[in-house]
Amino acid sequence: NAGVTQTPKFRVLKTGQSMTLLCAQDMNHEYMYWYRQDPGMGLRLIHYSVGEGTTAKGEVPDGYNVSRLKKQNFLLGLESAAPSQTSVYFCASSYRAGGPYEQYFGPGTRLTVT
Amino acid sequence: AQSVTQLGSHVSVSEGALVLLRCNYSSSVPPYLFWYVQYPNQGLQLLLKYTSAATLVKGINGFEAEFKKSETSFHLTKPSAHMRDAAEYFCAVTIYGSGNTGKLIFGQGTTLQVKP
Numbered sequence A: 001n002a003g004v005t006q007t008p009k010f011r012v013l014k015t016g017q018s019m020t021l022l023c024a025q026d027m028n029h030e031y032m033y034w035y036r037q038d039p040g041m042g043l044r045l046i047h048y049s050v051g052e053g054t055t056a057k058g059e060v061p062d063g064y065n066v067s068r069l070k071k072q073n074f075l076l077g078l079e080s081a082a083p084s085q086t087s088v089y090f091c092a093s094s095y096r097a098g099g100p101y102e103q104y105f106g107p108g109t110r111l112t113v114t
Numbered sequence B: 001a002q003s004v005t006q007l008g009s010h011v012s013v014s015e016g017a018l019v020l021l022r023c024n025y026s027s028s029v030p031p032y033l034f035w036y037v038q039y040p041n042q043g044l045q046l047l048l049k050y051t052s053a054a055t056l057v058k059g060i061n062g063f064e065a066e067f068k069k070s071e072t073s074f075h076l077t078k079p080s081a082h083m084r085d086a087a088e089y090f091c092a093v094t095i096y097g098s099g100n101t102g103k104l105i106f107g108q109g110t111t112l113q114v115k116p
Helices: none
Strands: A004-007 A010-013 A019-025 A031-037 A043-049 A065-067 A073-078 A087-094 A109-113 B003-007 B010-014 B019-026 B032-038 B044-050 B056-058 B064-068 B073-078 B087-094 B110-115
Touching: A004 A087, A019 A031, A019 A087, A019 A109, A031 A073, A043 A065, A043 A073, A073 A087, B003 B087, B010 B019, B019 B032, B019 B087, B019 B110, B032 B064, B032 B073, B044 B056, B044 B064, B044 B073, B073 B087
Parallel strands: A010 A109, B010 B110
Antiparallel strands: A004 A019, A019 A073, A031 A043, A031 A087, A065 A073, A087 A109, B003 B019, B019 B073, B032 B044, B032 B087, B056 B064, B064 B073, B087 B110
């Protein structure tokens, strides 16, 4: 049982390049989330999904797109990377939404945009 | 809307001393509160959570937190700090109800330094 995994762990992009971050969970969770972590700002929600085939915007969605074609996978895309997207990205999943249901986090992807 | 404020972005204690990390929340409905820990270069790991069953919550690694509704607080404590407790700690809040998407609202984080 691997929990939540993220690919890649590190990436350096040039401004304007694109990339996709992959999140996979093997816990059969319905809900999945993408956060970004910046110093002094905690974690901020980018996009989330309440089930296969669904996605919705979070707090800071601009410049990102997501897809949830399979229940176990949640992809985060950057179509044209900008230096402001330099951050650490975390994926999380949970069995149910909110309340006492904790979110399980992946190890993170450290992205640098030059 | 919910919000979380962690007082003190950096806390330094000596090994063996009491650890106190402060968290205050704002919520118009009964909240569910979490403390997560992040060790260097790792993801977030759940320490403990408040689910309304008990106001004093015990978590892993000797940590506990007390929910105080009158003070809108959920401070994290540990009687005796250990070097391995050095990490960043996040307080988070969510709610529960129909149509809820389960979004967690995080505080800014507190870095705990433990001095030998």
